[in-house]
Amino acid sequence: MVSRKKASTKAVKSKKTIKQTRKARVWRWLLSFTLKLSIILMLFLAVGLFYLDAQIRQKFEGKRWSIPAKVYARPLDLYSGLEISITDLKVELKGLGYRFVKKAKLPGEAEIASTRVKIYSRGFEFSDGIEVSQLLTISFNQGAISAISAENGSPISITRLEPILIGGIYPKNNEDRDLIRLSQAPRGLVDALIAIEDRSYYQHFGISPKGIARAMWVNLRVGRFVQGGSTLTQQLIKNFYLTSERTLIRKLIEMPMAIVLDFRYSKDEILEAYLNEVYLGQEGARGIHGFGLAAQYFFARPISELQLHQVALLAAMVKGPSYYDPRRRAERAKDRRNLVLRVMAENGDISDTEYRQNILKPLGVVRQKSLHKGAYPAYLDLVRRKLKQSYNDEDLSSEGLRIFTSLDPIAQAKAEKSLAESITALQKKYGKKASDLEASMVVTDPQTGEVLAIIGGKSTRYQGFNRAIDAVRPIGSLIKPAVYLTGLQRGYNLATMLQDEAVSVPIAGSKPWQPKNFDKKTHGNVPFYLALAKSYNLSTARLGMELGLDNVIKTIHTLGITREIKEYPSLLLGAQGMTPLEVATMYQTIAANGFLMPMRAIRSVTDKQGRELSRYPFKVKQVVNSQSIYQLQFAMQQVVSVGTGRYANAKISPKMGLAGKTGTSNDQRDSWFAGFSGNKLAVVWLGRDDNKSLPFTGSSGALRVWTAYMQSESLQPLQSAVPEGIEFANIDIATGYSVDPGCDNSQRMPFRSGESPAYSYDCGTSDSAQPKVNQSKPAPSWLERIFGN
């Protein structure tokens, strides 16, 4: 029994043991499984953390952002003798976002009086030297600067303002930003941001359990999702590393990443990245990122110059840049700005008085239209094309290059205003017939070849078809100076009598070419210069055929036109199409006394540290002799004083000696004027995109715009130095004889030395002398030459 009992006990015991062993085995298995699992988990965790850490470090320590290239206008040189009105200087200062105050005490402030302007400049690092920030006192006298002095009273011979930022070249994601350092952030920005977005930023470890709890509590109470409880660190992670997709995984990665980021880097480093990353608005396709750019975009001034209510507004917008857009949702934005200010006051960041003063302030956001960035699509288009010859898109949109151009915002503003007002006047005068008018314009400095302004279409801010560069239109009589220059280089002079009689040029396999004068009349014998001034077609056609189309084409190429030009006789009257920029090139060479200067829109390109990468220096090359050009300029001045450009003479002092040429294409489809003073050259084109006829000519259309523009500029007279080998003679217009200065209908004009016409002692009335009518060559010669004899 006992044994049985024992046995049974034993059996029980052994059963128990078995049970226990099994249990233990389960336990042991479980333990080892757990252990293995946790090792795997730890391994995964370690790998995960390692990966996160690597990700974070790579991004945070590598190049964080693609920085678009910045494109600048020319810096305004200020010196005694510069002809500039206070109004124009104000345009420049406005473009730079200066505040007009009673007393300029800080950089970015200016005070304007009737004859004196004080500017506290901001300073700028140019590649050829640094302009320091200083208080400049500029005195004006009769529309020019008479003196500039520094704060201590010492005179300054020359200084320059910082250049206006006119645009950028953006990466594919269209993110635009200006990088700032934390130290550049004005007082209050960081306070405002922390107060409204993440109160315990400097205390938490990347995530804020308290914040999350508070947010959950608020959400529960309201019954919907209103607060996220994300820290600034988490927001940065979200923008920086993750896509905007709202997935659970993303949420789950965000937190450990925030912790790692917080562990790795200082609060200030993270904050600086945040200030530059944050998205704050949208202009078309361009995303406005970072507070540095936002300051420019909303207030048109550098971040360091923002005031308390302005930084509060920017901080307020972080939550929803589109929802709180101060331009479109002013009330909503103001409420939130004031909320930010209230929280700041509660936190003790600002005093109660500051709070009460600042909530009363208007938003102070500048009109989008007044921003210079994006205001010059046509000019930027030209710049971009030039840049693409030397740089690839990637570098332009990401390396933070700085591109210095020749754009003169004052000249551009004047050109735009002149164009808009003249078009309005033309449409009023011609009514429906002048509807759908399009326009383009190019302004250059004839002495340097720099492109100062470009208008690509009637809507100057519209980034579309750039007519100044891409519209190839027949240039009409604008071609004539090239024909007459060819003549001056080949034995003709200004008094050579030309026949303005009907002409017919046979064309193989087609009807003969029979041009007509604009007035449908013939004008008999006309002196060379007057045939150009009055833009007579018959005499020009005869002259051109006499000279040879090949020689005329050679001249056109010499003047700087590179496009292929076909030898059609109609070329002589401008059937050839060119762009306004090409016309400007051709006239530029004439204006610069026969020196070809390639058109220049870019002065230099530097990297983000300001080191010069490439430079586009001035280049000159004499292509036409001084004597011929001097005579041609005289004839082109006659266009304005007695010819088809007389309208300008009535509006602008004849002392300016303006020179130019009108152009009207067949059936009046194109209205042109190209001309120059000593310091400005402008080409204007008016026409329709559908190529229909216009109700006006070059004189009654484009010349109006040109004159309005020239009138608005401070001009320097066109007074080229008289070159060697030039003599003057007084010429009888009817006969071309050299006559005494007192004679009626006579005109003094330049000739090559020894080539002035024969003298007539009685004012050209008798046959006492033989005028040098250049008809010695038999007329058929050119026909034979062209069509083979």
Add this chain to the structure above:
Amino acid sequence: MRSVFRNSKLTAVVALTVLSGCSVSGLQSVKVEDRSLEADNKITRSVGGQQSTAEVTALKIRPKFKASNSSGANLNTQASTQTKAPEVTASVQNQATVALLNTAKYQTTSGKLRAAQSSLERALRISPKDPEVYQSLGEVHRQLAEFAQAEQFVLKGIAVAAGQSTKLRRLWSALAKIRSQAGDTVGANQAFQKSQSY
């Protein structure tokens, strides 16, 4: 580098899923944007590449200008016995131009030729009719061994200096120097003789 990242990306995703005890499938939905791919690309233009883009072309031999000329495009770049232009007095130099010319002179002597070029271009915008600016630009280009451009700037200076004997004499001798350095002995000689005629 990238493929390694792609692998580690997957590992990390698995790790994180296990870590969070989450049984969400469709791990592929995690996208980690890598914006640093372009970080290694270099700017195509080297920083040292500050070469001027001015082309140096051999000087063409130009025929002597004839008064009764019918051959076309002759240039007045050589000595000739033409009538001198009437003597004119030079206008007073602009103070800003004087300052920039001095700066350029200093930059030239200290070997900063490109900076000098910048200063002179600024001066040119202010005083495009001042022969001295062109002469200085010619000098800088000569020192840069860009003789064709050097000659052209001096020629432009000669054009704006018409009627100012003193300046013309200086400009023509500057041209003689440039030409002789460029190996154009005949041209240099002519320019020198021309300078002596003032």
